[in-house]
Amino acid sequence: GENVEQHPSTLSVQEGDSAVIKCTYSDSASNYFPWYKQELGKRPQLIIDIRSNVGEKKDQRIAVTLNKTAKHFSLHITETQPEDSAVYFCAAGSQMNYGGSQGNLIFGKGTKLSVKP
Amino acid sequence: DAGVIQSPRHEVTEMGQEVTLRCKPISGHNSLFWYRQTMMRGLELLIYFNNNVPIDDSGMPEDRFSAKMPNASFSTLKIQPSEPRDSAVYFCASSSGGGARRTDTQYFGPGTRLTVL
Numbered sequence: 001g002e003n004v005e006q007h008p009s010t011l012s013v014q015e016g017d018s019a020v021i022k023c024t025y026s027d028s029a030s031n032y033f034p035w036y037k038q039e040l041g042k043r044p045q046l047i048i049d050i051r052s053n054v055g056e057k058k059d060q061r062i063a064v065t066l067n068k069t070a071k072h073f074s075l076h077i078t079e080t081q082p083e084d085s086a087v088y089f090c091a092a093g094s095q096m097n098y099g100g101s102q103g104n105l106i107f108g109k110g111t112k113l114s115v116k117p
Numbered sequence: 118d119a120g121v122i123q124s125p126r127h128e129v130t131e132m133g134q135e136v137t138l139r140c141k142p143i144s145g146h147n148s149l150f151w152y153r154q155t156m157m158r159g160l161e162l163l164i165y166f167n168n169n170v171p172i173d174d175s176g177m178p179e180d181r182f183s184a185k186m187p188n189a190s191f192s193t194l195k196i197q198p199s200e201p202r203d204s205a206v207y208f209c210a211s212s213s214g215g216g217a218r219r220t221d222t223q224y225f226g227p228g229t230r231l232t233v234l
Contacts, residue, residue, distance in 0.1 A: 034222060043208060043225040045158070089160065104150065104173060105223060109159045 002027040004092050006108025014116050019080050021111045023090035024072040030092040033066060034105065038087045047088075048075070062095045080115045087112050119143075121146055121226035123209050129232045135197040138229045144210030150223060151184055151194050152208040160208075192208065197234045206230050 003026040013019050025033075034049035038061050050057045050064045050073065061080075066073040073092075077084055090106040122141040130136055142149045150165040165176040166186045174184070181200070186192040193206055210223040 036225075043227050045225070046222055049222060104162055104165050107160045107162075 002030060002092055002094070002106040004090060004106045004108045006090050006111060008111060010110065010112045010114070012114045012116065013080050015080060015082060019075075019077045019081055019084070019113055021075045021088055021090070022072060022111075023074070023092075023108050024070075025092040025106075026071065027092070027094065028071065030093045032093045032105075033064070034091050034093075035064060035075050036089040036091065036107075038089065038110075040086075044089060069095075077113075080113075082115050082117050085113055085115045121209055121211050121224055123206060123207075123226035123229050125229060126227060127230045127232075129234065130199055131234050132200055133198045134233075136193065136199045136203075136205050136231060136233075137232070138194040138209075140192045140194070140209030142192070142209070143213075143224055144190070144211045146211035146224075147189070148212045148223075149186060149192050150210040150212075151192070152210065152225075153205045154208060154228075155205045163194070198214075199231075201233045204231055204233050 004023055006023045011019055031052035035047050036044035038044040048059050048062050048064050050066050051086045052068055055066055061078045063076040064073060075088060087110045089110050090108040095107040121143055123224045124139045127234055128136060148167045151163040153161045153163055163176045164184045165172055169186045169189060180216045182196055194207060206228045208228045209226040
């Protein structure tokens with residue numbers, strides 16, 4: 001089955017610096033890669049996602065890159081701010097064929113990002 | 118849209134008691150997922166349903182855990198009997214899939230924090 005590895009497990013940066021979180025996946029059939037942000041005591045919330053037909057996607061200070069050949073994808077946060085401090089999860093999923101229904105997501109273990117003011 | 122609704126938000130019970138967690142997915146979503154989150158194990162998928170049918174329950178830890186989805190707008194996760202090691206935050210998530218609006222984005226509920234004494 002699919003396995004998703006996420007690194008680093010903790011990341012501390014100075015406000016204004018960039019942060020990069022990397023994930024690798026094992027199942028070449030995976031074609032959907034979302035990133036979730038979870039603040040302390042709250043639910044995971046989608047911040048950006050990418051599908052396998054795209055190599056890069058940006059949304060303001062957040063970008064995600066995908067290398068299908070190497071089976072890895074990364075989250076880039078530029079100009080970090082204290083409110084970016086949270087746990088970030090990557091995930092990988094595939095459109096499994098159960099009569100048109102979809103499959104599940106496999107999540108990485110998470111990266112705790114701390115942005116120091 | 119009210120989002121995914123879970124109840125109760127907090128549950129404290131004694132070992133041996135039955136616990137029932139409830140989830141109402143986003144209207145129109147046809148997939149529902151139950152997750153358990155702990156510091157040690159991270160985010161674990163317990164079971165997921167598509168069109169009210171359980172697709173994969175391999176993540177259910179043992180026979181003490183059971184889940185049902187009697188209709189498209191309601192699901193329960195039951196633990197009987199509960200044990201202290203079941204203490205965790207349980208998240209329900211839903212997503213839409215299939216047809217012209219294929220998407221694998223999962224939207225999480227606020228979670229139920231379960232404490233078993």
